[in-house]
Amino acid sequence: xxxxxxxxxxxxxxxxxxxxxxxxxxxxxxxxxxxxxxxxxxxxxxxxxxxxxxxxxxxxxxxxxxxxxxxxxxxxxxxxxxxxxxxxxxxxxxxxxxxxxxxxxxxxxxxxxxxxxxxxxxxxxxxxxxxxxxxxxxxxxxxxxxxxxxxxxxxxxxxxxxxxxxxxxxxxxxxxxxxxxxxxxxxxxxxxxxxxxxxxxxxxxxxxxxxxxxxxxxxxxxxxxxxxxxxxxxxxxxxxxxxxxxxxxxxxxxxxxxxxxxxxxxxxxxxxxxxxxxxxxxxxxxxxxxxxxxxxxxxxxxxxxxxxxxxxxxxxxxxxxxxxxxxxxxxxxxxxxxxxxxxxxxxxxxxxxxxxxxxxxxxxxxxxxxxxxxxxxxxxxxxxxxxxxxxxxxxxxxxxxxxxxxxxxxxxxxxxxxxxxxxxxxxxxxxxxxxxxxxxxxxxxxxxxxx
Numbered sequence: 219x220x221x222x223x224x225x226x227x228x229x230x231x232x233x234x235x236x237x238x239x240x241x242x243x244x245x246x247x248x249x250x251x252x253x254x255x256x257x258x259x260x261x262x263x264x265x266x267x268x269x270x271x272x273x274x275x276x277x278x279x280x281x282x283x284x285x286x287x288x289x290x291x292x293x294x295x296x297x298x299x300x301x302x303x304x305x306x307x308x309x310x311x312x313x314x315x316x317x318x319x320x321x322x323x324x325x326x327x328x329x330x331x332x333x334x335x336x337x338x339x340x341x342x343x344x345x346x347x348x349x350x351x352x353x354x355x356x357x358x359x360x361x362x363x364x365x366x367x368x369x370x371x372x373x374x375x376x377x378x379x380x381x382x383x384x385x386x387x388x389x390x391x392x393x394x395x396x397x398x399x400x401x402x403x404x405x406x407x408x409x410x411x412x413x414x415x416x417x418x419x420x421x422x423x424x425x426x427x428x429x430x431x432x433x434x435x436x437x438x439x440x441x442x443x444x445x446x447x448x449x450x451x452x453x454x455x456x457x458x459x460x461x462x463x464x465x466x467x468x469x470x471x472x473x474x475x476x477x478x479x480x481x482x483x484x485x486x487x488x489x490x491x492x493x494x495x496x497x498x499x500x501x502x503x504x505x506x507x508x509x510x511x512x513x514x515x516x517x518x519x520x521x522x523x524x525x526x527x528x529x530x531x532x533x534x535x536x537x538x539x540x541x542x543x544x545x546x547x548x549x550x551x552x553x554x555x556x557x558x559x560x561x562x563x564x565x566x567x568x569x570x571x572x573x574x575x576x577x578x579x580x581x582x583x584x585x586x587x588x589x590x591x592x593x594x595x596x597x598x599x600x601x602x603x604x605x606x607x608x609x610x611x612x613x614x615x616x617x618x619x620x621x622x623x624x625x626x627x628x629x630x631x632x633x634x635x636x637x638x639x640x641x642x643x644x645x646x647x648x649x650x651x652x653x654x655x656x657x658x659x660x661x662x663x664x665x666x667x668x669x
Contacts, residue, residue: 219259219262219263220663220664221398221399221402221446221449221450221453221664222399222402222403222657225262229255229258229259229262230453230456233251233255233457234456234457236251237251237252237457238383238457242383245378245379245380245381246350248381249350249351249354249377250350252354252358252359252377252457253350253353253354253357255359256354256357256358256359256362257271257272257357259359259362260322260323260357260359260362260363263322263363264321264322266321267321267322267324270309270321270324271321271323271327271356271357272353274305274306274309274327274328274331274356275352275353275356275357277302277305278302278305278306278331278334278335278352278356279346279349279352279353281298281299281301281302281335282334282335282338282345282346282352283345283347284298285298285299285335285338285339285345286338286344286345290338290339290340290341291339295339299335299336299338299339302331302332302335303332303335303336306328306331306332307328307332309324309328310324310325310328314525314526315526320668320669322362322363322667323362323363323364323667325523325669326361326362326363326364326365326367327356327357327362329367329485329488330355330356330367330368330369330370331356332492333367333369333370333488333491333492334352334355334370336492337369337370337371342371343370343371343374346374346378348378351374351377351378352374354377355368355370355373355374355377358373358454358459358461360449360450360451360453360454360457360459360461361450361454361461363664363667364443364446364447364450364664364666364667364669365447365450365464365482365484365485365666366447366450366451366461366462366463366464366483366484367462367484367485367488368461368462368484369462369487369488372461372462373459373461376458376459376460381457381458381459382458383458384458387455387458387460388455388456390455390632390634391451391452391453391454391455391456392452392456393452393629393631393632393633393646394448394449394451394452394455394628394629394631394632395448395449395452395453395456396631396646396649396650396653397445397448397629397630397631397649398444398445398446398447398448398449398452399445399449399653400445400613400649400652400653401441401442401444401445401448401617402441402442402445402446402449402664403653403657404610404613404652404653404656404657405437405438405441405445405610405613405614405617406437406438406441406442406445406662407442407657407662408610408656409434409435409437409438409441409610409614410438410442410662410665412431412434412607413431413432413434413435413438413576416428416430416431416434417431417435417576417577417582417586420582420585420586420589421585421589423589424589424593425589425590425591425592425593428586428589428590428593429590432569432570432572432573432590433569435569435572435573435576436469436565436568436569436572437614437617438665439572439575439576439665440465440468440469441617442664442665442666443465443482443664443665443666444464444465445664446664446666447464447465448465448629450464451463451464451629462483462484462487463483463628464482464483464484465480465481465482465483466479466480466483467480467621467622467625468480468481468568469561469565469568469618469621470561470621470622470625471561471564471565472557472560472561472564473544473549473560473564474537474540474541474544474564474567474568475541475544475550475551476553476564477564477568478537485520485523489516489519489520490516493515493516493519494512494513494516497511497512497515497516498512500512506545506546509545509550510541510542510545513538513541513545514535514538516538517534517535517537517538517541518531518534518535518538519534520534520537521533521534521535521537522534523669524575524669525669527579528579528580529574529575529577529578529579529580529583530575532574532580532583533571533574533575536571536574537571540567570587573586573587573590606656609656610656613652613656617630631645631649633645
């Protein structure tokens with residue numbers, strides 16, 4: 219049940235009405251509805267593995283309570299933590315590396331399970347005894363299949379408090395949904411088709427086409443994933459929740475460290491807290507070499523998180539290499555505005571690594587790079603529908619312009635500053651018209667659902 223399909227719109231409309239007008243008298247009943255709706259949403263997408271989600275929820279819930287009783291620093295508490303981590307990582311590794319399919323949302327709710335147990339261990343949170351709250355935290359349907367990955371200290375307290383409909387929050391959520399929908403169906407889905415054709419025929423195309431394909435591929439990945447995140451955040455706000463921001467205009471980053479602070483923020487934060495920081499502390503006596511080693515391990519694991527293909531491993535390694543100059547110069551955590559050349563250079567570096575991410579194999583990636591840099595960059599290549607292509611490219615320009623102008627906001631359509639109501643309505647109408655006119659007839663899956 220994709221966010222861009224009619225069945226989801228009908229599901230969410232019914233859920234919204236029940237949530238605010240029938241079950242709004244009790245937090246308990248609202249949470250039960252949320253849990254039931256989340257399980258229905260999951261079962262619609264892949265009912266075979268609903269029992270895995272429910273079973274993992276039961277086990278993690280019980281382990282959290284038992285850790286609290288045993289003492290989180292006790293031997294028993296450590297054993298219970300290890301059982302929970304082994305269960306989560308075991309299923310994740312098995313389905314990612316030893317089967318040909320991946321249960322819907324497994325990567326995302328597994329990370330939420332592990333952060334819950336690790337945060338109990340650290341003393342950051344207390345184990346919750348309300349099973350409905352905990353089950354709803356893991357299965358929260360707007361973020362279930364592709365994030366953002368909310369840590370327990372951020373989402374569980376919101377599940378425990380009474381929620382009141384807020385018109386301002388809801389209207390801004392709808393704007394964010396519209397912006398995400400525009401990015402997904404107008405930009406991402408079309409860029410995905412075009413870049414796929416170029417990547418599929420790279421041996422026959424000149425360098426100009428391959429540069430164009432690499433650019434479209436980067437736009438596809440960003441617009442698809444950030445479009446999903448925008449919609450997930452927007453739908454969450456419509457039902458009274460504030461979830462983790464997942465993208466902060468990453469193509470305006472001034473260097474690679476800044477990029478990863480802006481791209482897939484919830485995963486970056488998760489990896490930083492539970493992987494990089496412990497490793498950096500462990501290797502602290504090795505100076506800059508220890509930091510580089512911690513970064514490399516972090517990015518190798520991040521690449522492997524995407525799946526068993528070697529392309530993902532090399533994608534992570536290459537990003538780790540990008541960090542070395544920052545570490546050696548001591549500018550890893552330095553903040554600043556940066557200039558246009560730095561931002562453009564960072565974009566090109568990221569765009570080139572996304573070639574590996576998209577390629578079917580490292581052999582194909584190397585072949586793509588070879589033709590990218592050795593064949594003509596001025597040769598013409600055939601465009602099937604120049605008018606349609608020009609309109610979508612104009613929408614990409616609109617995307618960059620809107621996000622640059624709104625770079626200090628949470629999302630590009632946060633236009634409260636436009637006081638004249640007819641102008642706002644015209645903007646919304648234009649985006650809706652673009653979605654209806656230039657969005658593909660058949661909705662494509664979101665990329666990160668398969669991860």
